[in-house]
Amino acid sequence: MPINQEHTFLVNALQKYDHNKAVRLHVPGHGGGPGLPQAMRQGNLPGWDVTELAGLDDLHNPAGVIAAAQRSAAELYGARCTFFLVNGTTVGLQALITATCSEEQALVLPRNVHRSVLGGLVVSGARPVFIEPVIVPEFDFAAGFLPDKLEAVLRQNPGAGAVLAVHPCYYGVVGDLAGVDKICRRHEVPLLVDEAHGTHLRLHSGLPADALSLGADAVVQSVHKTGGALTQASWLHLGTDRIARERVADALRLLQTSSPSYILLASLDAARRQMALNGQVMLDDLLTLAGEAAWRINKISGLAVLGKEHLDGIGAFDYDPTRLVISVQGLGVSGYEVARKLAVAYGIYVEMSDAYNLVAVLSLGTSRVGVLKLVGALAEISLLKGAGHSDDRNFNVRKSVDLGQLPPQVMTPRRAWLARQKKVPLGESRGLVSAEIIAAYPPGIAVIYPGEEITPEVIEYLLQVREMGVHIQGAADPALKTLRVVNV
Numbered sequence: 001m002p003i004n005q006e007h008t009f010l011v012n013a014l015q016k017y018d019h020n021k022a023v024r025l026h027v028p029g030h031g032g033g034p035g036l037p038q039a040m041r042q043g044n045l046p047g048w049d050v051t052e053l054a055g056l057d058d059l060h061n062p063a064g065v066i067a068a069a070q071r072s073a074a075e076l077y078g079a080r081c082t083f084f085l086v087n088g089t090t091v092g093l094q095a096l097i098t099a100t101c102s103e104e105q106a107l108v109l110p111r112n113v114h115r116s117v118l119g120g121l122v123v124s125g126a127r128p129v130f131i132e133p134v135i136v137p138e139f140d141f142a143a144g145f146l147p148d149k150l151e152a153v154l155r156q157n158p159g160a161g162a163v164l165a166v167h168p169c170y171y172g173v174v175g176d177l178a179g180v181d182k183i184c185r186r187h188e189v190p191l192l193v194d195e196a197h198g199t200h201l202r203l204h205s206g207l208p209a210d211a212l213s214l215g216a217d218a219v220v221q222s223v224h225k226t227g228g229a230l231t232q233a234s235w236l237h238l239g240t241d242r243i244a245r246e247r248v249a250d251a252l253r254l255l256q257t258s259s260p261s262y263i264l265l266a267s268l269d270a271a272r273r274q275m276a277l278n279g280q281v282m283l284d285d286l287l288t289l290a291g292e293a294a295w296r297i298n299k300i301s302g303l304a305v306l307g308k309e310h311l312d313g314i315g316a317f318d319y320d321p322t323r324l325v326i327s328v329q330g331l332g333v334s335g336y337e338v339a340r341k342l343a344v345a346y347g348i349y350v351e352m353s354d355a356y357n358l359v360a361v362l363s364l365g366t367s368r369v370g371v372l373k374l375v376g377a378l379a380e381i382s383l384l385k386g387a388g389h390s391d392d393r394n395f396n397v398r399k400s401v402d403l404g405q406l407p408p409q410v411m412t413p414r415r416a417w418l419a420r421q422k423k424v425p426l427g428e429s430r431g432l433v434s435a436e437i438i439a440a441y442p443p444g445i446a447v448i449y450p451g452e453e454i455t456p457e458v459i460e461y462l463l464q465v466r467e468m469g470v471h472i473q474g475a476a477d478p479a480l481k482t483l484r485v486v487n488v
């Protein structure tokens, strides 16, 4: 049967989502329009969809309007220079790793880094040296690493190319980045920071300090997540001259498209203006709304919102209150089920869910009405669950799965990536070298990286995760029946 070419699938799905006027508690933070800068809301976007015409500069060698826009963003963030990005923070991290680490040189990083980092490891050939992150009790997700652990790792790995920290993590928690920076200085290793979720931090004193003010050498921010830009629009700041600007520019020329979208670039310029002129006031309102939401949700039986009290005693941690991390463990159901129910029955879409939690992003485009709808829906769900209405197969999810020691690294991710590969059944993979990355949520820590040996503990862990139906990221076979391994 030929496919009917009249039909559009993606377009219809988007029209439906938009038409339903869903409550958007997810990124992009402009919330479908209200948080977009006025210039973007009123601009003739089809007319702006152009390329490097006279007067419009060139992203790869900026000397005109793009250079001027980048300079304004650098000034707002106190950066030495800023690069606009059209392929998200993903490409920024990959460029920084490529610019700082050579083949086989150590890149020190937490085990819960975003999967985009793998691209940087494959392009550069760097050898990852992982640090175990702290797990936040009760909520069971991975946050940052402790400076003491970094000290030990840098002593064991002299000549590391860079340290990469995540600030804040996906759940909005920050660690002692100033302490991390001090150690990097002492060892003369540049500090790269994935601040994908922290574009807004610098704009308000009620939020944790941003990475550039804490001394980072290079920072990448997803302006589309919490800064009011369009999806994919990010920027990369260099804070010091420890990383050569030309190396970063070269890496971005290698990795970014030769046809950057001027709509995305314009959205960065407009978002910078909005943040500079109105950011503080917008965040004042948002913080008040977030405080009210947390207070109301904490009153609902079976729910708890992440607060400072949950971070006591695990290191110098703070959190971003505009990100509501809601534990649903007290309801005896998984976060997946509650998120599904919110979407299907109430038209409320949160940013993410894991076995224990929901994460709702409140940002520049969030309305009070939407947040109150979330509170009301959660109260109803709590009542229902209290009455025992659950068909959730994650109901009995085990509290914590402990992988123990990290698997031995046999080769770098790049070598594993370039090697010949084959698929093997999970149960027959013992002793083989993984060619893929697999992470389970929660805690969001990679179980196995390309180049690592598949140990009996890894197989046991993956079998448990498979049985529990925990969300898996990265695997070529998400059902985990097979693994992709290096074919030696």
Ligand SMILES: Cc1ncc(COP(=O)(O)O)c(C=O)c1O
Residues within 6 Å of the ligand: 087, 088, 089, 090, 091, 114, 116, 166, 169, 170, 194, 196, 197, 222, 232, 234
């Ligand atoms: C911690 C973290 N880093 C990096 C990224 C990649 O950012 P982007 O989507 O802007 O490429 C993400 C995306 O969700 C992320 O959560």
